Amino acid sequence: ANSGLLDTGPIVGYGVWVRYVDDTFAVFDTKAISLNNFVAKLNNRFPTIKFTYETEHNEQLPFLDVLVIRNSENKKETATLRCIPNDSHRPFQHKMASFNFLIHRFLSFPLSKERFEHEKNQIKDIAKNNGYSVHLIDTLIRKHKFKRALFNSTTFVEILTIRRLFRYHLNLNSPAD
Template sequence: MGSPLSPIVANLYMEKIETEAIATSHLKPKLWQKYVDDIFVIWSHGHQELSKFFNHLNGIHPRIKFTKEVEEGNQLAFIDVLIMKKPDGTLGFTVYRKPTHTNRYLNLIANSHHHPKQIHAVAKTLTTRSRRLADIDHRQQELDTIETTLQMNNYSEKNIKAASKTIRKQQKTRGTPVIITTLLYIVGRTDKISRIFRRHNISTSFVPERTIRSMLRNAKYKIPLE
């Protein structure tokens, strides 16, 4: 919303606020890493000093306030990653799911007008995320969770294995230039065109013929320029 420069200006200003807060604090965080509006902090000075630093952080600007979540049971969720503190002091990682997560995705056998490639992409995306976010100690457990979730959505073992096979194939061919085109998905027609494109190293993505958004009119009234 607003000017395209707004997020950049907001990020620069927040960077200034954070730099000032850390510079004027008598105790510093051991680690301060930010992604957009989420900050991961390692604090090694105790809970009492953390509360003082948090109040100091919220006192830099009267209209900018931070919220905080403290680890519980040696675990802390940061965006899509669940970070765990191991007994030896090192950190472990796996995929984080909110308590409200329902494990519902595009159903493989449901009557949905989506190209099969889009439906199979669900399995591929979930598998790729697990391989990237979960460490070696938690990866197999995460992959088992995904397999159970996909089976709930009527994916067969063959479909799940095909997703892993596609990922390995993409990793081997990464860096090979591929032309990508987008086609309107029409059953029986778009598939034939995409097969022809594939012979010429052209990858095809698909969009539904009609969406709810295309059928509903825009509720916003456009005011003409004066």
């Protein structure tokens, strides 16, 4: 499982680690660690497994049955800068739903600092254009980051469910002789 990579301490530089059976898709910062060093560390950490790699060509990399294409835009062409306006008579949770979605999505992608700021500014522009304060977006981003940090640092303990067995005895339901 993937947990072995993290259980023995982090390997600096990786941002995405996706595994399916015996194929692994990793994205990492080559400024923090070179590709050869990254693979060497993996092979040293797991001596019974031989890691090999493929690099992208023309910003494309085949993985399983999918061709992964590097693209700077993470939105559909039909995406708009509209959401429920602040002065609308809708429940507050409904108004925040689109911002929560956008923030969750952009925090889920491994983005460069420049791309991170670009995405954050786009969300702030959407907020301004629809009558919201940009401080609201900063607050929502902090909230999402806190929830993610809390989720990643909390050990979830399975709650023990007590089950009782009640036996059915046919003789107990019959009138006594």
